[in-house]
Structures are given as C-alpha cells and as structure tokens.
Amino acid sequence: MSFDIVLWLVQDGIVNGAIYALLALALLLVFAVTRAIFVPQGEFISYAALSLALLQAGKLPGTVYVLVGGGAIAALLDIAVALRDKAPGRLPRILAVYVLLPLAMAGIAWWAAPRKLDMWIQVLIVFGLVVPLGPILYRVAYRPLAGASVLVLFIISMAAHYVLTGLGLVFFGGEGLRSQAFSGAHFKIGVLNISAQSVLVVLATVLIMASLWLFFEHSIYGKALRATAINRVGARLVGIPAELSGSLALTLAAFIGAVSGVLIAPITTIYYDTGFLIGLKGFVGAILGGMGSYPLAAIGAVGVGLLESFSSFWASAFKESIVFTIIIPVLVWRSLTTRHVEDEEE
C-alpha cells in the first residue's frame, strides 16, 4: 500500500467520519432527552439526500406528501386533545405549526422544483421539508409514550423507522440517486489531492458542532434540554415541559439529519433505506466515545470512518463485520475498567 493510498483512505475516512460524528451527536442528544434510541435518524438522511437530488433533477420530492400528511395527523391528535380540554385557544397555533407550515413548504417546493434554482436555495428548501418532520414525528410517535421504558421506546423507534422507510420506498422508488457536488474543485497539497467537497463536509461539521455548543451553553432552550437530559423529573418540577424538550431534541436531530443527508448526497449513491446503516455507524461512533460525552463521540465517529475506509481497502467483504465488531474490544476495555452494580430507574 503506497503512501498516496494511505492519504486517500484517510481523507475518505475523515469525510465519512465527520458525517457519522454529526449523527452521533444527534443520537446522543435524543437519547439523553427522551431515552429513545433514535432509529429514524437514518430516514432524515435519506429523505434529505433524495429530496435534494430530485430537486436538482427538476422533480417534486415525495417528502412533501410525508410532511403534509404527517402534519395533518399531528394536527388531528392535538386538536382532539384541545377539544377534550375545552381549550379552543390552542387551535390557531396547532393549525399554523402542523398544517400551514407544511403546506407552505410543500408549495414552495412545488413552485421551485421545475425552476431548478440555485443549489443553495434548493438546500434551504430541503431543510424546510425535512426539519419539520422532527417535531411531527415526536408528536405522532413518541409523545403518547413519554416516560415509557427504553425497550418500548426503542420498539416505537423501530415502528417509526418502518413507516418512514416504507413511505420512502413509495415516494422515492427503489432506485438510488446521487446529487451534484457542491463544487468540483480540487486542490493539491503535496501529494494530497483534496476535493472541495470534502473540505466543505468537514467545515460544515465543525460549524454545526460549534453552534450546538453555543446553543447548549448559552441559550435558555439549550440549558432546558441539558437539564432534561440530566434529570427529567427535576426539569419538570422547575417548569420545563417534557414535551417541549422532546420536540426540540427531535427538531435538532432532524436538522442534523438533513445537513448530513445534504452533505453525503454527492459522495455516495443514496437509496430510500441507506440512511439506516449510516445512522447506525454514527451510533457506533457514539458508543466508542462512551455514550455520554459529545467530544468523545465525535472522535469515536471519525475513528469509525477511518476504520471503515481502511477495512474496505483490505477486506471489503468483511467491511461491515469489522466496523461493528470493533465495538466489542472497546466495550471489553470499558467493562474491565469500570466496576459497579447499577439499578435501572423504575
């Protein structure tokens, strides 16, 4: 293996690793706040990537139907609650968030699709289509089960994953799509040939991490989320509604998923179900980092990217096996260094 190949593999690994790192953060955030292992994270990636590719091809992405339909269901659920509570004052807000916003986004996408606008505008439209799916998903799937066991929440995550993957197949079809690169430029640094696309991925990752840090450290909503993650009962007692935290966590997760999808769309061909495996690798990264610390999770995810890139070079048939078995030695090391008997919360 020559030095060029090593450098090329490292570059490839870091780019994928950066995306896994973003996903690791999202998964960690949702888990900390809601106790749900957030399997549908992968669908946000697929939906965003496929929507972008379809917009570039001048077609209306099927995401709009999921958005409008999901919004309508969420609205119906909330309206039923509002009527039962005899609180019609809530109706305008419900309609605005779950009906008007999705319809407006769908309208924009419908108008913009055949016009093949500038790529940056298309990316914004994709965000507008995918990010609202987060709170809608929380309302429809998770909120009725707030406080349930990790196991039940996981099963709900799987059910949501099935629904979204199935809808993905219905609306996007079984074919894979790849979007155009943001930039075709390459720079040469010594022997290293760096594509502008990879630089963009890494920059975007760093930027998002920095803004998440600012959000958690310096905004009241960020602090509310952190408080909920540390102690849900305590957070509720000081007036942070559990629904708000859950909804906010899923909105952030959807945003991160959308960014990852947009970033990875030009690098790999994305199918309606590709997101799951990508999300899973983000998860492995989070584990390698210890499932508690954001910086370590990010480093762990980059490690997964590198490992994947090198193992696909040496033993491509066993690539996935290697990536997933790497967790076991790490876990062994952890199990040897920690000694505790711990009780679950009842």
Add this chain to the structure above:
Amino acid sequence: MAARVTLALFLVFMALAPLLVPEFYVTLMNYIGMATLVTLGLVLLTGVVGVMSFGQQAFTGLAAYTTAVLTTVYGVSPWVTLFAALALTAALALTLGFITLRLSGHYLAISTIAWGIAIYFVFGNLEILGRYSGLDNIPPVSLFGWALDTGRESYYLIWIMTLAALIAARNLLDSRSGRAIRALRFRSVMAESYGVDTAMLKIIVFLYAALLAGVSGWLYAHYLRFVAPHGFGVNAGIDYLFMAVVGGASHVWGAVIGASLLTLLREWLNDLLPKLFQRTGNYEIVVFGVLMMLLLHRTRDGLAPVFARLLPAGPGRARPAEAPALARREQPQSGEALLEVRAAQKQFGGLVAVGNLSFEMKSGEILGLIGPNGAGKSTVFNLITGVLRADEGEIRFRGERIDRHPTKEIAARGICRTFQHVNLVSAMSVLDNVALGAHLRGRRGTVAAMLRRDRAEEAQLLAEAARQIDRVGLGSHLFEPAGSLPLGQQRVVEIARALCGDPLLLLLDEPAAGLRYGEKSALAELLRRLRAEGTSILLVEHDMEFVMGLVDRLVVMDFGEKLAEGLPLEIQTNPAVVEAYLGGIE
C-alpha cells in the same frame, strides 16, 4: 384452579390443532412455535432482567448452521447435532456474556447489535457456509427411523419443545432463583445484600435465552431443510424484540401471544394489502409500523395483561402451608466482640462522608447510630455491607476483616440490612419479597427450579417468609404487590425480609419512619424480643423517643465523624450533641 383449566384447554387445543386446520395454518403455527422459543428467551432476558438484546438471531443462526454443516457435510444424526449446536451456542453465549454482561444498560444493548450484525456478515462470506446462497438438502429429524418430514409431524416436535420451554420458564420465575431474577432489573444492589450472585444469575438467564434461540435454530434448519444468512439478520433479531414487547415483555405467556400476533399479522398484511392497493411490496411495512404504534400507544405493557384480564379470576393464592423450619445460625455468646469499625474513611470527591470513624459493637446489644441529616449514617451502613468500599480503615466482623469482601459474601456471614430508601421489588408480592431475604438459606438452583425439583425447599422458604411477615404484623398482606403498601408498611416488609435472612447482625436504616404510634411501639417490642433471642441490632433512627427507650448504647455522628458515644442518658446531656442537634446558643 382457573389457571390450570385454562392451561389444560390450551394444551388440548394445541394437541388437536394440526388435525383440524389446513396445512397452511400448520405451517404458520410451526413458525409461531419457533419464534416463541426465541421470544421467550427475550421475555426473561429483556422483559424480566432488563437486558436488551438485539442479537438472539446470532444464536439461532449459529445453531442452525452448525447442524446444517454437520448433517450435510459429515452426515451426523440431527439428534447428535442438537447437542453439538447447543454446546457451540452455549460457548458463544458464555464468551459474550462474560465480556458484556457487566456493562450497563445501553452499552450492552449495543454490543448485541454489534455481534448480531457481525455474525450475519460472517455467515454470508464464508465458503463452507455457502455464502449468501446458504446450505440446502438438510435432512429432517427422524425418530426411531421415522422421518418427521411433513408440517404436521414437525408441528409436534416444535411445539413439544416450545411448551416444555414455556413451562420451565414459568417454573423458574416462581422459585428461589426466580425471585432473585425478578430483582435484578431494578434492585440488584438489594439482591447482592441478600447474597444473590447477580452477575452469575444474569449470565444464567442470558445462557438460557441463548439456548432457547439455539433450539429454535436447530428446529428451523431441519424443518425448512435449508439455511441462509438472511434468516439471521438484524431484522430477525428486532422482530423477536417486537414479539416480546407486543406480547408483554415480562410475561412468560406473552411470548406465545407476541409470536402469534406478529407472525399472523405479517402473513395477513402480505396477503391482503396487495389486493387492497393493487400493488405489491410497498405498504406492508408502513401499515405494520402504524399498527405497532397504535397498539403500544394503547397498551405499553403489551397484550399479556389484557389477556389475563379476560381469563376468569381464580381464587386468591393460599397461604403457604407449614413446613419444617429452616436451619438457623448459632448466635454468638452474648458480649462477644461482634463488629469493629476502625478509622473508617469514605470520601465522595471533596466531601468526606465518613471520616476517621471508629466504634465497636458487642453481641446481643442494640446500638443506636444517630446524627443530623447528612451525618454519614447510611454511608456507614453501605461500608459495613460492602455496597461501598472504604477508602481507609478497616471493618471486622467477629474478628474477621470484611471490608474488602463483596456484598454477597458479607451477607453470607449473617449481616442483613434494610434500606433507607425502600428497596422492594414493587411488582412482586410481599411474600416473595420477604422470601428473597432467605435466599442464602436455600440451595436449589435454576435447573432444579425449572424441573420443579425444588418444591420441598421452596415450601420451607415460603413458610419461613410467612412466619416473619406474621411476626411484623403484616400477615393479611401476603399476596399484595409490595409497591401497593403505604411507605411505612413497606419499611416493615424490609424488616421482615431482613429477619428472613436469619441475621446475627441486623442493620436497620430508619425503620420507624412513616409508622404510627401504635406501630412504633409494636416495632420496638419486636426489636427487644430479637435482642432477647441473641440478635444484635445496629439502628439508625431519627425518632429520639423510639431510640432512647430501646437502645443499649448510642454513637452520635456529625459531618462524618464520631461526636460522642455512650449510654442514652449520657448522650442526652452531652453538650456537643445538644449543640449539633439544636444549634448553639448565642
């Protein structure tokens, strides 16, 4: 009785079913039986013990491939390969179990995904296992030369094994080990304090779950006569979890309900939806997901409790019959040195919870440990029982140093405790909770329990538990779930549980909190009687009237250190103690 009738009707139905229904449904029932085996393992492992596993299909696959290779390549009889397959499954399960079961909740779940995915790719990439196309021409199981090669014949093989596993699991949960297993999820610290080897028990449950999955894999290979990797992907593992949760993850019969519902639902959706939508392949998974959401939104505990409510309620359980008393420990001579704490020290970060604390306790006395909130009294209990390890100093029990022993070994020496924060398995009956205290006085293990070879000992344990419950005055609450009692009574249940352990030294952490006046005097009377029988008691309590009238001596703690020690009267007039409790007079 009603439960017996229901069970008998179910068995008759299962025995006759293949004769009455078309072949197609026999096939479905065979799939249900095989899925039930794996799901049952998950009910125990995930539902009861709380260890989430996505990796059961790895064991199914390993057993299926083992028997496939041995029977097709080497021509070994399937009955021999059953043992080979189970041995290999057990070896893998023990290896994975020893490595990963020490991990806390989510790490463990993830490690199961890891091995589940990894083994799938191994199956798919090994030449000897036929890569992704798998192995075929596996012979059917034959019995005395008679090949079980039709669906109806296989049905009996599959369901006899499945029912045996279900009954064994039910027996296991209703036994000495079963009580300990049911405490693992939320109360493992308490279980260790009563001598349960929680790590070993977890591994046993894990092994049983893996072996059930292995049996299912063996049946699968010989029923389908074909194995391929896609039957053992992560999706299969997740399907089993769905079955467990939908059926009711902590109910043995939930495994049958969940496996049946999911298998039938899948079949029905695959059959019906294409007709409905005039297209194939797209909507099944969406409808399936939506139905699962609706179901869990309605009943997050799964369907087993719903079914249980439909069955006629039988008469309540009968009080355990009298049985020969269990052997008791010999109490040490009164006045012999029992417990010595020497210069014990425990810090949490910068906070000194216990600092340079020394005191001694003689056999046959009641020693009160008092002090303001946060003085470190409960930490002292945790140090003595080994729940926490002292940073410095030493603790001796009857002359032997115990501060480096694990909790369960300290319990084996006759130290029983109650907890300041009630530590009962709230869904379990008062009787079972108290019987858990006698864990170390029984010997029968998990296999004996599954085969019901433990009934004589079990009767003794339950009779002892009932006696201790009577003794603390809760005899009319034997079968109520412990969590349904008022907090004060739950503390009393804790005392009964500690008494069930036949203690030499009884550690009581605020036993009188939440009790009414009459209950308090009954408790004081009970403690005096225990002292008269030779039991020594170390008591943490805030109720001074209760303490002063009862104890022989007092140790007063403040800010982790010993403030004073002496007879109740001396302590009451000690100026330092008065200042610590009432604040100084300016």
